[in-house]
Structure formats: structure tokens, C-alpha cells
Amino acid sequence: MKEIVTVQVGDFANFVGSHFWNFQDELLGLAGEPSADSVFKNQDLNMDVLYRTGETQQGIPSYTPRLVSVNLRGSLGSMNSQGTLYTEVASTSRDVVTWTGRVSTQASEPFKRNLFLQRLYEEEENSNINEIPGSNNDSRTEYEDKDIIECLENDVRFWTDYSKVHYHPRSLYELDRVWANVEEFNNYGIGRDSFAWSVQGEEISDRLRFFVEECDHIQGFQFIVDDSGGFSAVAAEFLENIVDEYTNIPVLLYAVQGSGSRTNLQSGKRTVSEVLHDSISFSRLSSYCKLIVPVGLPSLSKSKASRFLHIEDAKHFHSSAVYAAALHSISLPFRMVPVGPSADSCSISGAVDIHGVVQMLSGQGRQNMVSVLDVAMPAPALTGGQNNLSLLEVLQPLTPQTDDDVEDMLAIEHMTVHGALASEGHRASVSEVKDKVDGAFRCASSRPMFCHLSVALCPLPIPLPFPSIFGNNVGKQGELIGGQTINSSPKGSLEVHSVPMAARLRSSSAVLPLLENKLRNLQRFGIQRGAAGAELLRSWSFGMEELVEMEEMLSKMAAALRPPQLTSDSD
Structure with a gap:
């Protein structure tokens, strides 16, 4: 088994x-549920790749994510930083030995569990007390x-408000001196000033080391960072430490941003700060990973990726669900169980580890390390369906500032398709999916130099x-149906139980506009004589020599994707 350690840094991450x-x-849960669809009972996925087995202080077996999560103080809502399985009772002593004067204690009211968390807690309490089979399910009414769904749609404030997972006590880390509801943690400079690796970094590093040392053969780090603000600097320090300590372990980095997080109406000074932050953040983060995948559209609701979805950009609860679904899909091959050579009798095909994907996308051809993430949610049926669209035609980018119409003969792709329907209500076999994708490539006007396909x-x-x-x-199994009522409410988990998915990572010149934009902004606002952001960057502790190094790195990354004639012309 090749384990993965996941790292999440920042609120949106x-x-x-x-x-x-x-x-x-x-x-x-579905794998062990007697009434569940058989496709969930024969997943051929090794969940130990992502999870660790352990034991609570009471001797109860536990199964928790191999995860280190970093966020601001006060960002956990009603959840304790020790998690929920291993919660320790804090000391209630208020003794002050070195002070003889009056002492006053100020404490904020703890956040209350919402309806969803309340029911989770009550069900677990009942399961520990009652041994009657099915008693919990009987208490759940439509x-x-x-009521719970309405509560979640209207009242999610923290990522813990909808988390139904138990976490290990070493997983959740809150940064000292920075409070979620007090500080504006919105640029690289603030992150640098607020975070000292010498003070807090060693504790974070110890937590990561705990999970890594448990692994028999770690395949890589899955690193998700909210790079829209100060957490870019925190993540860069963390990544630098990972590169130094775990030299040969690849890092697959997802740099995520929430939709609608920035307004159009703002001052010129704020605009300069944001574009410089984006350039600096991307440059610093990409220098410490093997493959970086920018994820997050300015308006997911208005994108082609939301063709069959109803997204409210202002709700991180919404946009993060789509991005998480794409990350789930693209990571499935990392935990596929090796099977026999006959695809017809298998439920999976195309297993590959993080190292294989990183080498595929960044170590061949151009030697580029930036990848575009595309998704089809839900993926259309292989035959018929909505306007007879093929899987390739419905894949839409979740990476911002990409070129839609690029023809790149040197592109490298890694695609995952899972849960595909052959037609409405009928699941497609692995071989049917492979044949359909091969046929779509043959009919396409342009095709990549190489594409690795994984199917589940x-x-x-x-x-x-x-x-x-x-x-x-969208139907119960994610099938695309006609005759919908335009004004009816969007559907959730009560009406849609599963959806077929397609996701793709591609090393392509489609990402060239993003790179050129970051390079241009760094030059215009940070490096050129009289640059509007020069003083700001100095306040972020960046000297000219370091900025020029970033400029050179961005230039090389962009040059690797330009067609030969454009590269020679620019020289």
C-alpha cells in the first residue's frame, strides 16, 4: 500500500x-450498508491510502484521515481542536501563583451545534447505548x-458545520495570535508577519511527521492551500520544510480560491495589492512543489462548469463542494486496488500513484509544472443524454484564466471517469467507457500527445x-433528463443520491494566459521603475533580487508552453 498524507491550509482549503x-x-458507510447499491460494496478502492487505524483512550478502534489541517484561531466553530473521538477534559483550575491581585476571566460563548451536527451527535450517543439494529434509521424522517438541509443552506459559517468525519487530535491546528473573526488575513505580507515558523512551525511539522512516520511507503502529499490571502505565506513556509525534510516525496498542490471572494468595486491600491499577492503567492508556492493546480473561478455560477448546477458564488459551502468533487475524482486512481488484466470483469482500470501523475504531467515533453483541472459534474451518459454531448465536450475548466480554444499537440492529460452511465439508469462497464473515450479522441479536431485514462x-x-x-x-443517479420545471428549487441529497463524474488534469498551453498575467502584473506593479506596488512589496519584506528570481521562474514556466514560433519571436 502507498499512503497519502493530506494537508489543508487556510479557510477555503x-x-x-x-x-x-x-x-x-x-x-x-455505503460499503458496509446492506441495502446500499452493490456498486458501492465492490469499489476496489483501498481507503487505507487516505486513512489511518488507531485506538482511542478508551480502547475503541478508530479510523481517521491522515490529515494535517491549519487554520486561524476560532475557525473550528463548535468543534474542539482535539477532534471528537479523543477529546480530553481541560483543566478547570483558575489558580494564579505569581499574582496576588484581582483576576478577571473573559471567555466567549462556545458555538452551538447546528441541526446537522446535533443529529450526528445524538445518533452516535444512541448507537453507544442501544444495541437495537436499525433504531437510528427509524428515527430519521423526511x-x-x-429541516437539516435548510439549516445548512442558510447557516453554514465554518467548514466544521457540515463535517461528518472524526478527526485525530493531531490533525486540527489553529494558528496562535491570529483570530478568524478579528484579523484581516488577506495578503502575503500579513501572512508573513503573523506566522513565525520558528515558533509555530515546529509544532505543525511534528504533527505532519506523526502521520508520515506511520506510513509504510508514502506515495506523496496531497496539499490544498487557500492562496487568496495570508495563508499563502504560511503554506510556503510549510512546503519549504516538507521539501527539506522529505526530499523524494512528491507534492501535488491544489491552490484554491473561493468564488466571489473579491469585489469589483475597490480602490486602486487594493487592486494592486491583490494582483501582486496573486503573482507572489503563485511564484512562491510553485517553487516548493512538483505540480501545482490552480483551482477557483471568479464566478463559478456563470461558468460552463455549472451548466447543470445552481451555484451561489457568495456561499463557500457551494463552490467548495464542486471543487472537492473534482479533487475526489482525480485522486481515485491513487487508491485503486490492483486487479487482473481483464477489464470486462473489473470495476476499475488505470491505477496510478501521485508520483506517476506528477511525472506524467510535469516530467515529460515541456517539463512544465502547472496543470489545468477540468470537470464534468455530472458526466453525461455514453449514449443519448443531453444534446448527445461527449465526455470530452462537457469537461470544463475549474482553473481560472485558461484558453478555451487552444490546440496543443504537445499536451499531456490524466483523465478519470467514474460511475458513468451507458444510458439512462444503466451503468457503463469499464471497457465501454474506455471505448467511448477512445472514440471521442478519434473524432476530436485536436488531441493531446498522450492521455492516461482511469475508470471506476x-x-x-x-x-x-x-x-x-x-x-x-439531474436525476436520482445523476442522469440528465428532460422536461424539467424551470422554476422549481435546486436538488440536493434527498433527490440525487449519486452522480457520474469525469475529471481531468492537463499540462497544456491553455494555462498560458494565467502565467502571462501573473508575470505581467509582477513586472508592471512590482519590478519596473516607479512601480505602484514597489513600496508595498518592501513592506512584505521582498527585495528586488528575490522579485527578479520570481520573474525569471514565471518567464521560464510561460516559455515552456509557448509555441516555438512565439518563443523565438519574443527572444
């Missing part, structure tokens, strides 16, 4: 991670489910806390 782990928890029969499960974002033309 943890929003994404919360959905990601809910998917895993749902798969684990009204209660709808198991669709994406939709757990109860998943947001109501599916359009009316």
Missing part, C-alpha cells in the same frame, strides 16, 4: 477538504432531513450535508 472527507466517509464503476456519493446545487434536469 478546509471548506474544500470538509466536503472531500465527507465523500470518503459516505463511501465507507421532514427532519429537509463507483459514482460520486452525495451525502446529506452536500448542498442543494443540482439542476432540475
Whole structure:
């Protein structure tokens, strides 16, 4: 087995991670549920790749994510930083030995559990007390489910508000001196000033080391960072430490940003700060990983990726669910169980580890380390379906500032398709999916130099806390249907139980506009004589020599993707 250690740094990264782990928890539950669809019982996925086995202080076996999560103080809502399985009783002593004067204690009221968390807690309490089979399920009514869904749609403030997963006490780390509801943690400089690796970094490093040292043969780090603000600097310090300590372990980095996090109406000074932050953040983060995948559209709701979805950009609860679904899909091959050579009798095909994907996308051809993430959610049926669209035609980028119409003969792709339907209500076999994708490539006007395809029969499960974002033309199994009522409410987990998915990572010149934009902004606002952001960058502790190094790195990354004639012309 090749284990993965996951790292989540920043608020939106943890929003994404919360959905990601809910998917895993749902798969684990369905695998052992007698009444579940058989496709979930024969997943051929090794969940030990992501999870660790352990034991609580009471001797109860536990199964928790191999995860280190970093966020601001006060960002856990009603959840304790020790998690929920291993919670220790804090000392209630108020003795002050060195002070003889009056002492006053100020404490904020703890956050209360919402309806979803209350029911989770009550069900677990009942399961520990009652041994009556099925007693918990009998207490769940349709009204209660709808009430909970309404609560989640309207009241999610923290990523823990919809998390149904138990975490190890070493997983959740809150940064000291920085409070979620006090500080504006919105740029690289603030992150640098607020975080001292010498003070807090060693504790974070110890937590990571705990999970790594348990691994028999770690395949890599899955690193998710909210790079829209100060956490970029925290993540860069963390990544630098990982590179130094774990030299030969690849890092697959997802740099995520929430939709609608920035307004159009802002001052010129704020605009300069944001574009410089984006350039600096990308440059610093990419220098410490083998492959970086920018994820997060300015408006997910208006993108082609939301063709069958109803997204509210202002709700991180919504957009993070889509990004988490894409990350789940693209990571499935990392935990596929090796099977025999006959694809017809298998439920999976195309297993590959993180090292293989990183080498495939960044170590061949151009030697580029930036990848575009595309998704089809839900993926259309192989035959018929909505406008007879093929899997290739419905894949849409979740990476911002990409070129839609690029023809790149040197592109490298890694695609995952799982839970595909052959037609409405009928699941496609592995061989049917492979044949369909091969046929789509043959008919396409342009095709990549190489594409690795992974296929699984198991669709994406939709757990109860998943947001109501599916359009009316999405059926119970994620099939696309006609005759929908335009004005009816979006569907959630009560109406849609699973969806077929397709996701793709591609090393392509489609990402060239993003790179050129970051390079241009760094030059214009940070390096050129009289640059508007020069003083700002000095306040962030960046000297000209370091900025020039970033400029050179971005230039090389962009040059690797330009067609030969454009590269020679620019020289």
C-alpha cells in the first residue's frame, strides 16, 4: 500500500477538504450498508491510502484521515481542536501563583451545534447505548432531513458545520495570535508577519511527521492551500520544510480560491495589492512543489462548469463542494486496488500513484509544472443524454484564466471517469467507457500527445450535508433528463443520491494566459521603475533580487508552453 498524507491550509482549503472527507466517509458507510447499491460494496478502492487505524483512550478502534489541517484561531466553530473521538477534559483550575491581585476571566460563548451536527451527535450517543439494529434509521424522517438541509443552506459559517468525519487530535491546528473573526488575513505580507515558523512551525511539522512516520511507503502529499490571502505565506513556509525534510516525496498542490471572494468595486491600491499577492503567492508556492493546480473561478455560477448546477458564488459551502468533487475524482486512481488484466470483469482500470501523475504531467515533453483541472459534474451518459454531448465536450475548466480554444499537440492529460452511465439508469462497464473515450479522441479536431485514462464503476456519493446545487434536469443517479420545471428549487441529497463524474488534469498551453498575467502584473506593479506596488512589496519584506528570481521562474514556466514560433519571436 502507498499512503497519502493530506494537508489543508487556510479557510477555503478546509471548506474544500470538509466536503472531500465527507465523500470518503459516505463511501465507507455505503460499503458496509446492506441495502446500499452493490456498486458501492465492490469499489476496489483501498481507503487505507487516505486513512489511518488507531485506538482511542478508551480502547475503541478508530479510523481517521491522515490529515494535517491549519487554520486561524476560532475557525473550528463548535468543534474542539482535539477532534471528537479523543477529546480530553481541560483543566478547570483558575489558580494564579505569581499574582496576588484581582483576576478577571473573559471567555466567549462556545458555538452551538447546528441541526446537522446535533443529529450526528445524538445518533452516535444512541448507537453507544442501544444495541437495537436499525433504531437510528427509524428515527430519521423526511421532514427532519429537509429541516437539516435548510439549516445548512442558510447557516453554514465554518467548514466544521457540515463535517461528518472524526478527526485525530493531531490533525486540527489553529494558528496562535491570529483570530478568524478579528484579523484581516488577506495578503502575503500579513501572512508573513503573523506566522513565525520558528515558533509555530515546529509544532505543525511534528504533527505532519506523526502521520508520515506511520506510513509504510508514502506515495506523496496531497496539499490544498487557500492562496487568496495570508495563508499563502504560511503554506510556503510549510512546503519549504516538507521539501527539506522529505526530499523524494512528491507534492501535488491544489491552490484554491473561493468564488466571489473579491469585489469589483475597490480602490486602486487594493487592486494592486491583490494582483501582486496573486503573482507572489503563485511564484512562491510553485517553487516548493512538483505540480501545482490552480483551482477557483471568479464566478463559478456563470461558468460552463455549472451548466447543470445552481451555484451561489457568495456561499463557500457551494463552490467548495464542486471543487472537492473534482479533487475526489482525480485522486481515485491513487487508491485503486490492483486487479487482473481483464477489464470486462473489473470495476476499475488505470491505477496510478501521485508520483506517476506528477511525472506524467510535469516530467515529460515541456517539463512544465502547472496543470489545468477540468470537470464534468455530472458526466453525461455514453449514449443519448443531453444534446448527445461527449465526455470530452462537457469537461470544463475549474482553473481560472485558461484558453478555451487552444490546440496543443504537445499536451499531456490524466483523465478519470467514474460511475458513468451507458444510458439512462444503466451503468457503463469499464471497457465501454474506455471505448467511448477512445472514440471521442478519434473524432476530436485536436488531441493531446498522450492521455492516461482511469475508470471506476463507483459514482460520486452525495451525502446529506452536500448542498442543494443540482439542476432540475439531474436525476436520482445523476442522469440528465428532460422536461424539467424551470422554476422549481435546486436538488440536493434527498433527490440525487449519486452522480457520474469525469475529471481531468492537463499540462497544456491553455494555462498560458494565467502565467502571462501573473508575470505581467509582477513586472508592471512590482519590478519596473516607479512601480505602484514597489513600496508595498518592501513592506512584505521582498527585495528586488528575490522579485527578479520570481520573474525569471514565471518567464521560464510561460516559455515552456509557448509555441516555438512565439518563443523565438519574443527572444
